[in-house]
Amino acid sequence: MNARERAISMTITFITMFVFWLLLSAWVVYLPQPYDLLEVSKGIICALIVTLVSHELLVPRIGENVLVKTRRFIPYIFWELWQIVLANLDVAYRVIHPKMPIDPLVIEFETTLRSDFALTTLANSITLTPGTITITVEPEQGKFLVHAIAKAPADALLVDKTMQEKVAYVYMEE
Amino acid sequence: MLVIDVIATVLMGVGAFFMITGAVGLLRFPDFYTRLHATGKCDTLGEVLIIAGCMVYEGFSFITIKLLLLMVFIFIANPVGTHAIMKAAYLTGVKPWKKGDKRM
Numbered sequence: 128m129n130a131r132e133r134a135i136s137m138t139i140t141f142i143t144m145f146v147f148w149l150l151l152s153a154w155v156v157y158l159p160q161p162y163d164l165l166e167v168s169k170g171i172i173c174a175l176i177v178t179l180v181s182h183e184l185l186v187p188r189i190g191e192n193v194l195v196k197t198r199r200f201i202p203y204i205f206w207e208l209w210q211i212v213l214a215n216l217d218v219a220y221r222v223i224h225p226k227m228p229i230d231p232l233v234i235e236f237e238t239t240l241r242s243d244f245a246l247t248t249l250a251n252s253i254t255l256t257p258g259t260i261t262i263t264v265e266p267e268q269g270k271f272l273v274h275a276i277a278k279a280p281a282d283a284l285l286v287d288k289t290m291q292e293k294v295a296y297v298y299m300e301e
Numbered sequence: 302m303l304v305i306d307v308i309a310t311v312l313m314g315v316g317a318f319f320m321i322t323g324a325v326g327l328l329r330f331p332d333f334y335t336r337l338h339a340t341g342k343c344d345t346l347g348e349v350l351i352i353a354g355c356m357v358y359e360g361f362s363f364i365t366i367k368l369l370l371l372m373v374f375i376f377i378a379n380p381v382g383t384h385a386i387m388k389a390a391y392l393t394g395v396k397p398w399k400k401g402d403k404r405m
Contacts, residue, residue, distance in 0.1 A: 150366050215319055215346040218339055222326035230400045231335055254380035260338060261384050262391045274387065276338050
């Protein structure tokens with residue numbers, strides 16, 4: 128990490144930490160009028176300490192095309208939220224149905240994804256979407272082992288591959 | 302004020318419904334993995350809807366932001382927890398239930 132990257136990393140960490148502190152302890156800072164600068168300086172000192180100790184954890188390196196990835200990630204979040212609602216309705220249906228329409232199977236598939244963020248996003252997305260839970264991930268081959276509750280959700284991952292394509296598009300790893 | 306009460310009640314009620322469904326699924330489903338399907342998924346939306354109900358009921362303040370952060374952390378932490386339990390079970394050799402087997 129060169130000096131410029133270190134400066135960017137520390138700035139981002141400091142801003143994040145200070146804003147987080149402001150949000151969590153805002154009643155201390157804003158409610159007693161006028162502003163109590165001593166309280167604010169406590170926040171600044173705490174944020175500085177955290178920044179010095181752990182900026183390499185929050186921003187380990189400056190990735191490529193961060194802005195494009197962020198812009199592509201936001202629509203993905205909304206799609207994912209809708210998938211979560213569908214997943215819950217699906218499970219609720221299977222639980223409440225008297226005959227309990229489940230037929231569990233374990234499936235395996237490979238993806239083109241390699242980076243940690245992309246693999247984590249896909250693993251979490253699989254767990255949150257209808258009828259499937261990730262069991263293991265092998266990062267070297269991008270191989271996923273998934274437990275599906277019935278045939279239909281398994282086919283959504285094996286045949287349609289909508290989610291893999293979406294994650295690959297977001298992280299530009301097609 | 303009444304409209305806010307109704308919205309908050311509906312959100313919390315639907316959330317409670319999903320939590321109860323998760324509990325029923327835990328009792329009805331045949332084995333470890335399928336039970337995790339019920340609890341792991343229903344809890345996410347159930348908790349988030351209950352928190353959303355609290356947000357609407359309290360009105361907009363700094364507490365809203367705290368609750369919003371809570372929702373984000375639940376969305377990240379819940380699948381990770383489910384995934385960790387699932388992996389532990391798989392690696393220690395818990396056999397998945399197949400259709401036609403008797404309940405475990």
